């Protein structure tokens with residue numbers, strides 16, 4: 001049996017995502033187009049982020065081929081880089097994964113070309129070329145993610161299964177959680193399971209609070225392992241997706257919404273991510289991660305919530321040694337007394 005599925009039988013698997021947002025924040029990727037040219041321009045930055053996520057507890061290194069597809073490259077006039085960008089991203093991920101003993105995942109995502117059955121063949125060709133390069137790189141499995149057309153997700157599943165690899169297929173539920181054909185996420189996941197997907201679930205767009213109720217429905221609808229990779233933002237019932245969040249306190253926003261470059265005030269802290277991981281795991285969701293907005297401290301919190309101690313746990317907070325707020329008996333009483341005035 002494939003290693004991913006074996007690991008899922010034994011316990012949780014953690015997969016850090018969110019490379020676009022984190023590399024954008026670090027100044028190596030442009031918001032808007034969101035094309036991962038960084039794998040060619042600064043491969044060392046991508047490798048470093050892969051390493052940071054594994055150090056923090058990710059079991060998977062996901063090749064950064066998100067939006068490295070024909071349609072996005074056409075949009076920025078660089079279709080000629082398609083093959084190079086994919087091979088390079090896979091090569092970077094492979095090196096880190098083998099170095100750290102992590103699973104290596106290929107990746108495809110929403111093509112932005114799909115619009116119904118008539119676009120099926122065009123989308124299939126796009127998935128086939130990307131999955132082909134992933135197969136050549138020797139990936140352990142392929143992730144198809146952030147897809148909100150069931151039809152498109154079914155094509156991705158077929159292509160991955162035809163390549164002989166396990167398929168992790170995660171749909172994106174937006175403000176209206178239904179797929180664009182009008183099918184519920186739970187029914188869509190059921191169809192994906194029937195089409196051969198090995199793991200099904202949801203990623204991106206919704207934060208922990210607004211993804212959990214949908215996950216419960218997905219879990220009840222399928223018998224394959226379920227995946228959950230929310231964005232680490234405080235979405236609410238009224239504003240359930242990170243695109244729909246409004247910030248009445250923000251001034252000078254270039255767009256009429258905080259998405260995607262002014263979401264900082266909504267970021268979940270690490271304890272909220274711990275709580276999410278525990279709740280999701282108890283609900284029976286065993287493939288867990290964090291999408292756009294994820295940083296290594298979120299992944300470490302998730303790993304620790306699931307009983308792991310990744311290398312980064314060596315530096316997990318220990319406030320007992322804090323000069324003012326600590327409890328260590330050797331601390332100066334005068335400073336500790338001053339604590340309430342901080």
Ligand SMILES: [Zn+2]
Pocket residue numbers: 018146203204205231291292
């Ligand atoms: Zn995302």
